[in-house]
Amino acid sequence: MSDPRKITRLIQLMGLAGVVLLFLVPVIGSRALVQDLFGVLTLLILAQNWNLLAGFAGLVSVGQQAFVGVGAYAMFACVILLGMDPLVGIAVGGVAAMLLAIPMAFFSFRLAGAYFAIGTWVVAEITRLCFAQWKALGGGTGTSLPKGTTKTMFGVPEIKSWLGGSSSAASDALTYWLALILALATLIAAYLFLKSRMGLGLQALRDNEEAARSVGVNPTRLKAWVFMLTAFGTGLCGALLFIQITRVTPEAAFSVLDWTAFVIFITVIGGIGTLPGPIIGVIVFYFLQRTLADYGTVYLIVLGCLGIAVMLFARRGLWGLFTEKTGIELLSLRQLPPTENQAR
Amino acid sequence: MIWIDTLVQGVLLGGLYALFAAGLSLVFGVMRLVNLAHGDLIVLAAFVILSVATALNLNPFVAAVIAIPVMFAVGWVLQTYLLNRVLGDDILPPLLVTFGLSVVIQNGLLELFSADSRKLTAGSIEAESVSLGGVTVGVMPLLTFVSAVLVIFALNQIFYRTKLGRAFRATSDDREAVGLMGIRPNNVFAIATGIAMVVATIAALYLGIRANFDPSIGPARLLYAFEAVIIGGLGSLWGTLAGGVIIGVSQALGAAINPEWQILSGHVAFVVVLLVRPRGLFPRSKD
Amino acid sequence: MEPILSTHGLTAHYGDFQALFGVDIDVRQGETIAIIGANGAGKSTLMRAITGLLQNAPDAITLRGEGIGALSAPEVLERGISMVPEGRRLFPSLSVEENLLIGGHTRTGNGVWNLETVYEIVPILKERRDHPGTALSGGQQQMVAIGRALMSNPDVLLCDELSLGLAPVVIKEIYASFPKIKERGASVVVVEQDIGQAMKIADRVYCMMEGRVTLQGRPDELSREDIHNAYFGVAS
Known part of the structure; x- marks a missing residue:
């Protein structure tokens, strides 16, 4: 049983079973559980995107809330101003x-190194302030989706007749499944991307920019692509989030704490620059939040301290520690033949 | 006339922002550290002043004198035991550690002092004003601006005229070679951060007297400060003052047109300046 | 006479790569030692180890009998060893004068070296005192680096590759100042690739190859052939 490859196989099977189970949650679980897990999955999507950005492309953005907010507002505009289905809005x-x-x-x-973080943050603030001026969507006080929108959303009646229960429960189930699919799609897309020529170039860049340049990787263009693609994923997630929330305000949609700070801690604690990292991180985050729910902001302090501790003592996070101790790797991106892997 | 008035108010507001930014500018100049917790450390300093002032029943100006060594120590300890351990070629660890610190300080203050708005009360001086060539300005904003100029002048003197400043510049140039001169970079960094916290305390004093504060306002102040540092040109202290003034004036002008545009105008000015001058107004060196 | 500075079976590693394999050298009071050898022989590594830029076992390096192998660079400087590093490493943000002053930042020692005496042996530096250190010519920069190292009045002065990248005339000028430095009492260790220059100034010579000392002796005792063999490793 001490063979890492056997354990790896086992974990992969458990992961697969877990995914199947997750798909069944709306059928067998309570509505509260569906809503809880929806929150977890959306955070996971945001974390996966930020991980790609910061962990693989070296772009430490503190402005991801801009994409969540714009995604949310665009969806609201589609529904309220253009009368479209929310799913199109996503x-x-x-x-x-x-x-x-x-x-x-x-x-x-244009901003070098760490100042990139400030630049993205400022742009997010500008975007928030601009959307607060959009009077048709409630300006600074925000607006709600028209009553019943989510109940008549594409697919909801069908789910309702299939699962039974209320329309609201059916709409929760739908958004839940969408979040699950989006999370899985992000994971698979990230894996395939990082294994692709572009992805390899990106990792080469992280290790040695000069060398990467000399073999024909254009750093700026590559990073710009990652920035745009992760913005797309983050925007989708933002729109999805606010279908479930049904009410949007500039403060909530562009919240740096909810959509960027949490996401950063989740990724860092789980393991930045590793694909399983955000998954581990989001599980830790969820349990922390539940355990410390009665102590106000204490869980934020704990979260901050954990993040700092990880950076001081284990830069590859919990997943990195685990891999190091056990030799088990999942979704490994290393280009090594398996025998050499085993020899380590 | 109203425009001149707005302009003057904006310049004076810029003084406050320059005070927020001066510490950041110093720390970046010495160790290339981007401290995302700086805004929250300013708020922390404001609470230290408030606590001292309340406990000993002192005027905030006197309380600040007591708070200054306390905050110097906070900076020194922070640098020695935390930040020095993550400085290096990789920009990620220092960014994430200071980001974590920001959240910890913010919520720690929230636990200790609640989310209530506080204010430092300095007595009648708050309401006094003087006339400057036809424009009436408050004594407090004027004092803030004068303090900003003095602080930046003093920092410049330290940087370019003292033995300590020589060590700052040399360490910033070549961290290994200064070891051969007997200089310990970690000590130099600890002193620099200590000084940055002294400046942060002065900023906190004016912040707390001029407006309400609560534990959550740090990040917004951080952004103004960073904008001032960046558009002033990295590593240039006078540039930081100029940057602060640009943000202040833009905010004042924006607010004069539409009160909702105040903050937005400041941010837009930052973007515009950087689009025109990617390296800021007075870049010190080719970083 | 007891040596002032010694290394005892000194080893050094860069990660998995071993750069020094048991190096023993002795430097006596007032002596000038030249360490010669080809690129990659481990000369600069030896200098970095002595000055504390590379850590070692405490007793691998001794200064007046005290083990200094595990000390940091500032601690080594405080005990009286200073170095002119390879590539000069002047501070671009500092003027010529400030570059000199920072050499005496933590230790000024009790010796003759100060701004005045350094300017005396290199008057051109006084003229250029307010220029940025890096705005001078290569030879002048090297003199600033030497002056900077003297400002702490070291007992042992280490000079790493003084002549690297400089014209022969300039190298000659730099070494012309050495008698003045020696006459004020310090022991000097120079790392040199220019064998002729090294032979001229040294009391004793060590030749290194592939991380080991392959030859040592007084310049007049060593034949060209010995040196050639020790330098290039031709089997003798």
Whole structure:
């Protein structure tokens, strides 16, 4: 049983079973559980995107809330101003976030190193303040989705007749499944991307920019692509989040704490620059939040301290520690033949 | 006339922002550290002043004199036991550690002092004003601006005229070679952060007297400060003052047109300046 | 006479790569030692180990009998060893004068070296005192680096590759100042690739190859052939 490859196999099977179980939650679980897990999954999506950005492309953005907010507002605009189905609004939200990423990248890429973080943060603030001026969507006080929108959303009646229960429960189930699919799709897309030529170039860049440049990797263009793609994923997630929340305000949609700070801690604690990291991180986060729910902001302090401790003592987070101690690797990106892997 | 008035108010506001930023500018100049907790450390300093003032029933100006060595020690300890351990070629660890610190300080203050708005009361001086060539300005904003100029002048003197400043510059140039001169970079960094916290305390004093504060306002102040540092040109202290003034004036002008545009105008000015001058107004060296 | 500075079976590693294999050298009071050898022979590594830029076992390096192998660079300086590092490493943000002053930042020792006496042996530096250190010519920069190392009045002065990248005339000028430095009492260790120059100034010579000392002796005792063999490793 001490053979890492056997354990790896076992964990992979458990993961697969877990995914199947997760798909069944709306059928067998309570509505509260569905809502809880929806929150977890959306945070996971945001964390996966930020991990790609900061952990693999070296772009430490503190402005991801801009994409969540724009995604949310674009979806609201589609529903309220154009009378579209919210699900179409999600797609529009993703595209809108990607469009915002273009000028944002153009601007923040000028700022070297750590100042990139400040640049993205400022752009997110500007975006928030601009959306607070959009009177048709409630200006600074925000607005709600029209009553019943989510109940008549594409697919909800069918789910309702299939699962039974209320329309609200059916709409929760739908958004839950969408979040699950999006999380899985992000994970698979990230894996395939990092294994692709572009992804290898990206990792080469992280290790040695000069060398990567000399073999024909264009750092700026590559990073810009990652920035845009993760903006798309983050925008989709933002729109999805606010279908479930049904009410949008500039403060909530562009919250740096909810959509960026948590996400950063989740990724760092789980293991930045590793694919399983955000998954581990989001589980830790969820249990911390539940355990310390009665102590006000204490869990934020604990979270901050954990993040600091990880950076001091284990830069690859919990997953990195685990891999180091056990030799078990999942979704490994290393280009080594398995025998050599075993020899370590 | 109203425009001149707005302009003057903006310049004076810029003084406050320059005070927020001066410590950041110093720390970046010496060790290339981008401290995301700086805003929260300013708020922490404001609470230290408040606590001292309340406990000993002192005027905040006197309380600040007591708070200054306390905050110097906070900075020194922070650098020695935390930040020095993550400084290096990788920009990620220091960013994430200071980000974590920001959240910890913010919520620690929230636990200790609640979310209530506080204010430092300095007595009648708060309401006094003087006339400057036809424009009436408050004594407090004027005092803030004068303090900012003095602080930046003093920092410049330290940086370019003292033995300590020589060590700052040399350490910033070549961390290994200064060891051969007998200089311990970690000590130099600890002193620099200590000084940055002294400046943060002065900033906190004016912040707390001029407006309400609560534990959550740090990050917004951090952004103004960083904007001032960046558009002033990294590592240039006078540039930081100029940057602060630009943000202050933009905010004042924006607010004069539409009160909702105050903050937005400041941010937009930051973006515009950087689009025109990517390295800021007065870049010190080719970083 | 007891040596002032010695290494005893000194080893050094860069990660998995071993750069020094048991190096023993002795430096006596007032002596000038030249360490010669090809690129990658371990000369600079030896200098870095002595000055504390590389850590070692405490007793691998002794200064007046005290083990200093595990000390940091500032601690080594405080005990009286200073170095002119390879590539000069002047501070670009500091003027010529400040570059000199920072040499005496933590230790000024009790010796003759101060701004005045350094300017005396290199008057051009006084003229250029307010220029940025890196705005001078290569030879002048090297003199600033030497002056900087003297400002702490060291008992042992280490000079790493003084002639690297400089014209022969300039190298000659730099070494012309050495008698003045020696006459004020310090022991000097120079690392040199220029064998002729090393032979001229040294009391004793160590030749290194692949991390080991392959030859040592007084310049007049050593034949060209010995040196050639020790330098290039031709089997003798």
